[in-house]
Amino acid sequence: MTRPRRDPRAERAALLVATGEGTRPRLDRTVRRDGGGRLRRDPRRERDGQRVPGVLRPRYDLSQVSRPEAGPVHEAPRAVQAPVPTVVVLDAPAFLVLVVPDAAGGRLTPHDRQVLGAARVLAGREGGVAILAPGTCEGSGPAGADRLVRLDDKGGDALGDCDPGGYDPAGRAALVAEAIAELRPRHVLFPESPDGGDLARRVAVRLRQPLFSDVEAVAAGSIARPAHGRRVEQRTAPGLLVTLAADAVAEYAGPPREAREIPVRIETLARAAPAILSATTIPADPATVPLGLASFVAAAGSGVTDLATFREVVAALHATPGASRVLCDAGLMPRSSQVGASGTVLAATCYVALGISGAPQHLQGVAGCEHVVAVNTDLHAAMIERAGLAIVQDAQAVMPALLRLLTQDAGPTRDAP
Structure with missing residues (x-):
């Protein structure tokens, strides 16, 4: 058997x-050969299929797929809908793990x-x-x-209105103890x-009941803490009362829970007068x-040239002043x-970066901040990507507006009685 030559x-x-009056041959590479083979691409036609009509200069929608056989096709982009988080509902938990936060x-x-x-680690799937x-x-x-418990003491807020001064640790400990006896x-x-820590000990x-304090490791069936100058580790089964050290356990990262409110009414007996007569923060x-130690920090970078206005903004915000390494090396900031x-690693609740692009070492220093606000002219700056709220504008124009x-x-407020 022989194949054709x-x-x-x-x-x-x-x-x-056919090119009309053309003097050189043109070849149609989109036509299949008689012997078969793969269709040859036509980059020009594919580019024409991606072109967006109605603009003065060429614009291309690269998300569209051109079809050379059917000519240019323009399809409306599909809206991408974010997935809706599913709320986990726990109707009848086998037991409860109670958390008393500072809040x-x-x-x-x-x-x-x-x-x-x-x-959540101690509760598992059933609790x-x-x-x-x-x-x-x-x-x-x-x-x-999964549950939200609010204590009512004679129709008021039990944990906040124990006395006119707003600070009664003994009364708060009594209410928490009564809630523990009620919820079991x-x-x-x-x-x-x-x-x-003071409330837990009271x-x-x-x-x-015994208190296992300063826990740094939590598992489903055991908890551990360092002892004797961190030379040994004390491990035991979880008891009733436990205090957790800071930065020892990761936060909950699963789907949101229901947080159903449970009304708990505690009929308390008449308490003695608190030992603390007045308390002022x-x-x-x-x-x-x-x-x-600052909870609110406002820092200036190389994009800030008017440091006097920056200091006025910091004073008006009641924030702690900070700076990038560029200003400190230049001697403009201490x-x-x-x-x-290479400076100070922050643990602030809010951090405002004015004119800071975001070097890797600077981003390491603000990694522990809960909220970051960035003001920068560069949309693609690293600090803009890190920020929860970004203002793409010159800091020199933003600071006077913020002051106003x-x-x-x-x-x-100043004129109010």
Whole structure:
């Protein structure tokens, strides 16, 4: 058996395209040869199929696929719908793991969310996590809470209105102990913070229960903490009262939970007068607070040339001043205000970056900040990508506008009785 001999001249002549008055031959490479073979691409036709009509200069929609056989085809881009997160509903939990957060200002702190993550580990699939909130607690469901418990004491907020001064640790410990007796949880977790640790020890004394404090490792059946100068590790089964150290357990990263509210009414007996007659919180001067302890930091970078206006913005925001390494190396800002891996690593709740592009060392210094606001002219700057709120504008124009808005907001308040 023999196959027919190819005639290259005849195949090439079959591909010729009439060009009218043209003097050179043109070949149609989109036509299949008689012997078969793969269709040859026509880049020009594919590019024409991607061209967007109705514009002065060529624009191309590269998400569209051109079809050379059918000519240019323009399809409307499909809207990509973000997946809706599914809320996990737990109707009848086998047991409860109670979390008593600090919840300063009605918001969960990063330490509180870590305690909720540890509670989810102890609860597993069958148990539920209940959070004992002093009032409105934002973000309880996404943080991993199945139930939200609000204590009512004579129709008021039990954890916040124990006395006119707003600070009664003994009364708060009594209410938490009564809530534990009412809910009967398997475990109760507190953050090992100045307020949370004090409350946990008061509750332990009132309930006459042992307290396993400063836990750094949490598993389904065991918890552990360092002891004897961190030379040994104490491990035991989870008990009733536990306090968790900061940055020891990861936050809950699963789907949001229901956070169904449970009304708990506690009929308390008449309590003795609190030993603390009055308590006043004296805020520290943000200008003198060390960067590592500041909760609100505003920093300037090379994009800020008017440092006097920057200092006015920092004072109006009641923030702690910071700076990038460029300004500190130039001597425009003190070295103690440098933010970054080679300066100070922040743990602030909010960080405002004015004119900072975001070097790798600077991004390492703000990795622990909860909220980041960036002002920069470069849309593709690393700090813009890191920020939760980005303003693509010159910092020199944003700072005076921000000062005007802050002055307008402070005006009625200053004149109010």
